[in-house]
Amino acid sequence: MTELPRTFEPATRDSTGAIMTKPLNLALQGGGAHGAFAWGVLDALLEDGRIAIDGLSATSAGAMNAVVYAYGKMRAGHDGAREHLDRFWAAISRAGESVSPIRRTPFDDWLKAFGLNDGISYHLFDAVTRTLSPYQFNPFNLNPLREVLTEIVDFDELKRCTCTKLRLCATNVRTGRPRIFTNEEMSADVVLASACLPMLFQAVEIESEAYWDGGYIGNPAIYPLIYDTDTPDVLIVHINPIVRPGTPRNAPEIYNRINEISFNSSLMREMRAIAFVTKMVDDGWLKEEFRGRLKRIYMHAIRCDEAMSAFSVASKFETDERFLSRLKTMGREAAAGWLGASYQRIGKESSVDIREAYL
DSSP states (O other), X not given: OOOOOOOSOOOOBOTTSOBOOEEEXXXXXXXXXXXXXXXXXXXXXXXXXXXXXXXXEEOTHHHHHHHHHHHHHHHHHHHHHHHHHHHHHHHHHHHHHHHOSOOOOTTHHHHHTTTOOSOHHHHHHHHHHHHSOHHHHOTTOOOXXXXXXXXXXXXXXXXXXXXXXXXXXXXXXXTOOEEEEOGGGOOHHHHHHHTOOTTTSOOEEETTEEEEEGGGTOTTOOHHHHHHOSOXXXXXXXXXXXXXXXXXXXXXXXXXXXXXXXXXXHHHHHHHHHHHHHHHHHTTOSOGGGGXXXXXXXXEEEOOHHHHHTSOGGGGGOOOHHXXXXXXXXXXXXHHHHHHHHGGGTTTOOSSOXXXXXX
16 A cells, blocks of 8 residues: 655644544545545545545545445544445455456457557447447346445445535436435435446436436535535545547547546536635625625645546446556545645635636
């Protein structure tokens, strides 16, 4: 495991010797197996010990990280959260040995000459999912993620969690609106709804409504953290690159970039609204009687666009232990860098320029 570089100030302790923490909300994006990057970020923040996570708004793979973190935290504190996240991603790797579409064959080197670098099994899988719906190729609605989730998390117990405010986003298929699920609503179905890619899985029905992946409408949704917590600081853990150099040329690259743009679009819109409200507050545009009604938000971000851009769309289905561990290490290093550069700004100011980064 990569050790965190201690380039920042040591933790402040109170009179009893306990580490004094700063509250922080986390917003976790989805991105398939790339969610292991956020696993690394969480692991680093927990190991450091100076962050008290108040609320978690999450989508898709981010939702899985969120519920596993919250359950582990309520069971055994920071160490429990780290242990449960480790167990979850190890279980994902084991499950992927039998169901992942990434299977290398002797034809793979030949395919690279045509710009197809992801393996023949993935391209066959991709062709099937673009031709047949999940109601056709998976009529029994099998989803190995359900077994992994229920193996790690007792959802009946998680509903009683009070140490972390969970807000998971899914897209209502009928209305096209976001549905934010809270702690008392947690279930395996809720997490699977948040992670339901419509070309891979049948829509998840909850209370007679069908849901697809929350990334279409909130990846992740920021507003629940503003409305439902008292903590003013929000750290976004990015999985999908916002900036990608060059123009995609082959079909998988084009499809991947379209997904990245669409899955980042809702976040861009929210950040524009946050920037507008922040300017109203900072520039004194509000009448005195209204100033206390708007919450001042401090935004932070962990992004690795250049590194994440190096991975193909197929790698979002890659569950090899070495690949997941590599992403975890990347997340840990990114979190360590952010702590070193931005920890002292928590509670005081944003560490990301919203207009430059998002607008």
